[in-house]
Amino acid sequence: MRAAVLTAPDRFEVQNRPVPEPAADQLLVRVAACGVCGHDVLARKGLLAARPGQVLGHEIAGRVEAVGPAGDTSWLGRRVALVQRFPCGTCAECAAGHTNTCRGGPGFYGEDLPGGYAEYVLAGPLNAVALPDTIDDEVGAILSCALGTGLHALRRTRAAAGEVVLVTGASGGVGIHTVRIAAALGATVIAVTSSDSKKQTLLGSGAQAVVTVAEGAPAVRAAAANLGRPRGADVAIETTGTPTFGLSLKALAPRGRLAVVGNTDPGAVEVHLGLMILKELEIVGSAHANRRELLDVVDLVAGGKVTPVSPRVWPLDDVAAAHAAVDSGALVGRAVIRP
Template sequence: MRCVALDGTGGPDVLVPGTCSMPEPGHGDLLVRVRACGVCGHDLLARSGALAAGHGAVLGHEIAGEVVAAGSDVEVDLVGRRVALVQRIPCGRCDECAAGLTTLCRQGPGFYGEDVPGGYAEYVLASPRNVVPVPDTIPDAAAAILSCAVGTGWRALRRAGTAPGDVVLVTGAGGGVGVHAVELAKHLGATVVALTGTAAKEKRLLELGADAVLVSPDTRAVRDCVRDLGGRRGADVALELTGGPTFRTALRALGPRGRLVLIGNTEPGTLPLEPGLAILKELTVYGSAHADATDLADVVGLVASGAVMPVPARTWALEDASAAHAAVERREVTGRAVLVP
């Protein structure tokens, strides 16, 4: 089958089109024909060598497609169904899976693009535990990004206990997770402050529901904006999507009992937590991973009902994966880049 694999690590040019072995579904497996695969910032980190993917790896964890075959002992009839995939295939047997914490499973096949070949290819293997059926009203390019670009923010907002009337700060708001986090927070009844490093994305963020958009702001500007929007002593929730570049600003923008949810870290490294600030304000810092199958099912329902609309994706042919990576790196894409085999 056609695929795009890493020829080492480095810039976008290490993504090389070619062919690789067609996967064969074994015991408990599903074979999925990939109809679309999103390009996530995680992919860029993996390509650059900051994560576990190595030479020959096939990246891509934002996958939608059609189940075309099933291995032995697959009890659910999914063949012929359109599906969206959760990024990690859990085992279904370990203590974490038994507790419903499938994002923490490390006994299963693992994460697409690192532990198992990903969606920069024509076919992938999946499991009934990581697929969610998608109605025909949701296009392939939108379905591909539901788990990561939409579901990640949905899980984080729920983890923070976001409620109507909360002031929610979203950093990295112009990226794929960020634009949808803005939309989801607004859907939950929050007042939303969006932080972005690209002025060209301001108009779109306002259209998606942001009450204010700040471009590369300092801490004082963020706190003043939050106060003007009703957060008298700071924001109630901060979704931290970029990590190092904005972590201090987001933390200091929180009011008493504020909750920061750390979702992304674009510059892997140590983050500066200020103990005095956290103690005096009684702040809570959460980590939140990718969506699980329950989160993805929620998101599919929200999109199918029209309550939330995925930002239209910019698409590239599979063989043009390097061009898609370059465009994302240059911050030319609002929302998600999507590869279409």
């Protein structure tokens, strides 16, 4: 099979590799589309666990072409979307339903096992979800990471209908879909983005107010006041991390909850402990999504409640160009590769 291999930091090479063999109840999935996310950009630069020789890509949709010797043959021929992590199904984390923090099993695509910048990947019933025909491959690919991640973070912060939810990095792949999901769930959304040029897109995505990073926390609090929350937002979904963490924390109302989802610029942040104590704030981490969220996202999209932003598509040979588009910051929504 053809696979775009990360041969060195910032260098992809399309190589021929053997098609993987499904063991036990595993599924062999012919990759139809694979998303490119900020995580992949950091991995490409050598900043994450992926080592040279790895095949990146954890946002995968395709069709099941074979099953392992103990596999359920009813999967054969089915179109599927995959959760980013392929869990073990037997550890304490998996037993408690937290497959996103499982450290057994094949693991995270593009780090622990070869990812979707290739014609085939292995999957299993624990991380595959059937895709209805109304959802195409490109959208199917981004459901778990670009949409499921936001749904998971909204659940981690117990965001509820009627609350004011702040979303940073709101034009990014996770950000814009978190805006759309939060709005669909009945929250009032304040979007934070880097440039004025993206305001209209975000207003069209269900945000009630859009603030630029340069305008800062005072503008967010003013927007929240206009929306009936004079003390600030109830929830912040932090998809960029370091660049906007301080803004998010300052923009929260008493008992506000902040989920850290993205870490685009790995490094330390300052946490104002006095602010946390006096406002009784909560900060939680939120790691991608579980199969439950992927199932729920499929229902939200198939039911017309959430419309994903159409991804921009590149062929496998142009994986570097897809990454360059993500690097540029000009892309709204996701880039997708079709192997």
